[in-house]
Amino acid sequence: MKKLMLLGSGELGREFVISAKRLGCQVIAVDSYKNAPAMQVADEAEVINMQNANSLKRIVKKHQPDLIIPEVEAIHTETLAEIEKSGTNVIPTARATHLTMNRDAIRDLAANELKLRTAQYAYAESLKELKEVAQEIGFPLVIKPVMSSSGKGQSKVDKPQDLKKAWEFAKKGRGTRVKVIVEEFIPFIGEITLLTIKQQKGKTLFCEPIGHIQESGDYRESWQPYKMSDTLLKQAKKMAKSITDALGGSGIFGVEFFLTKDEVIFSELSPRPHDTGMVTLISQNFSEFDLHLRAVLGLPIPKIELFAPSASAVILAKKEGTPKEYKGVAKALEVKDVDLRIFAKPQAYKGRRMAVALAKGSSVNNARKKALKASKEVSIRF
Numbered sequence: 172m173k174k175l176m177l178l179g180s181g182e183l184g185r186e187f188v189i190s191a192k193r194l195g196c197q198v199i200a201v202d203s204y205k206n207a208p209a210m211q212v213a214d215e216a217e218v219i220n221m222q223n224a225n226s227l228k229r230i231v232k233k234h235q236p237d238l239i240i241p242e243v244e245a246i247h248t249e250t251l252a253e254i255e256k257s258g259t260n261v262i263p264t265a266r267a268t269h270l271t272m273n274r275d276a277i278r279d280l281a282a283n284e285l286k287l288r289t290a291q292y293a294y295a296e297s298l299k300e301l302k303e304v305a306q307e308i309g310f311p312l313v314i315k316p317v318m319s320s321s322g323k324g325q326s327k328v329d330k331p332q333d334l335k336k337a338w339e340f341a342k343k344g345r346g347t348r349v350k351v352i353v354e355e356f357i358p359f360i361g362e363i364t365l366l367t368i369k370q371q372k373g374k375t376l377f378c379e380p381i382g383h384i385q386e387s388g389d390y391r392e393s394w395q396p397y398k399m400s401d402t403l404l405k406q407a408k409k410m411a412k413s414i415t416d417a418l419g420g421s422g423i424f425g426v427e428f429f430l431t432k433d434e435v436i437f438s439e440l441s442p443r444p445h446d447t448g449m450v451t452l453i454s455q456n457f458s459e460f461d462l463h464l465r466a467v468l469g470l471p472i473p474k475i476e477l478f479a480p481s482a483s484a485v486i487l488a489k490k491e492g493t494p495k496e497y498k499g500v501a502k503a504l505e506v507k508d509v510d511l512r513i514f515a516k517p518q519a520y521k522g523r524r525m526a527v528a529l530a531k532g533s534s535v536n537n538a539r540k541k542a543l544k545a546s547k548e549v550s551i552r553f
């Protein structure tokens with residue numbers, strides 16, 4: 172029986188654990204707080220600060236897992252490299268977790284080494300530098316701390332006068348040394364996640380592209396398939412293959428692209444299941460979590476099948492508190508081909524993702540309508 176250690180125990184981890192338990196794996200779920208979503212369905216749990224090298228080493232020594240599977244970015248990746256060196260398999264590789272946690276590292280790999288089309292970009296480590304590079308890139312532009320996720324510290328800047336505010340915002344809570352990436356703003360017509368599965372043996376597989384809408388740093392809706400031309404999809408697949416090959420290892424990757432009328436622009440990627448990929452919990456014969464599991468265990472993936480156009484819509488907490496009950500669940504589930512995943516997070520805060528509504532439909536539009544409607548039915552009683 173394989174022993175898996177999951178680093179990060181949120182909603183994506185929870186679904187991954189369910190997939191792993193179904194194939195008889197033993198799972199230790201790790202996060203910084205008790206009773207996290209994945210811990211509720213795992214065999215064992217550890218509550219530690221995953222940015223702390225000693226704590227990470229201690230629990231790896233204690234449990235001796237066969238595989239270490241990161242679910243989040245914020246992990247002490249240098250320690251993952253050490254653990255990998257001493258013989259424990261890190262998914263997909265310690266190097267991949269390190270590179271993808273640093274926007275500058277992954278962007279330099281994509282743009283400079285692999286020559287993938289990206290937004291024009293530069294880095295800045297002071298307001299003065301920011302003003303200089305902003306001149307070269309032009310407005311509007313997007314500023315992001317190189318180490319950040321979920322849109323934290325990110326802003327769009329329309330004019331030079333607003334650079335100072337954006338710099339202060341990026342700096343907030345990040346100590347003294349801050350590095351930001353400054354990107355040309357891409358007026359995209361859509362953005363997608365291309366779930367890319369790198370297998371131990373066998374060729375790289377792709378799911379149908381997933382379209383999504385982002386707001387204040389988090390995704391709100393996703394749907395599959397995203398309708399795009401064969402030419403652009405082929406380009407996206409080629410780029411996804413190129414960067415996942417460069418990262419190595421096995422597992423699923425969520426490769427993000429911006430689309431313009433006639434171009435695919437690489438944005439970033441996660442070396443793990445992607446939040447927008449939760450739609451695959453209803454849309455496919457194998458969810459992104461099943462696929463990740465099979466890939467990391469070296470199990471076959473015969474054929475990925477899309478059942479029907481599908482969508483997901485997130486359910487966010489409106490305020491802080493301890494959820495007592497989820498209301499409107501029955502109403503949401505009255506509709507054919509609608510389902511919910513309630514993450515059972517012990518604490519809510521304003522804007523925290525607490526659940527997701529899933530729907531299959533006769534068309535993408537129909538599925539999106541159903542998912543959105545179901546998401547609106549559900550509310551939290553505190």
Ligand SMILES: Nc1ncnc2c1ncn2[C@@H]1O[C@H](COP(=O)(O)OP(=O)(O)O)[C@@H](O)[C@H]1O
Nearest residue numbers: 290313319320321322323354355356357385439
């Ligand atoms: N250069 C850009 N042009 C236009 N929109 C952008 C750009 N960079 C980011 N965005 C928007 O912000 C979202 C989050 O940015 P992303 O780089 O994916 O950061 P995160 O790691 O927080 O997901 C993107 O999905 C996209 O909607």
Ligand SMILES: [Mg+2]
Nearest residue numbers: 321427438439
């Ligand atoms: Mg992103």
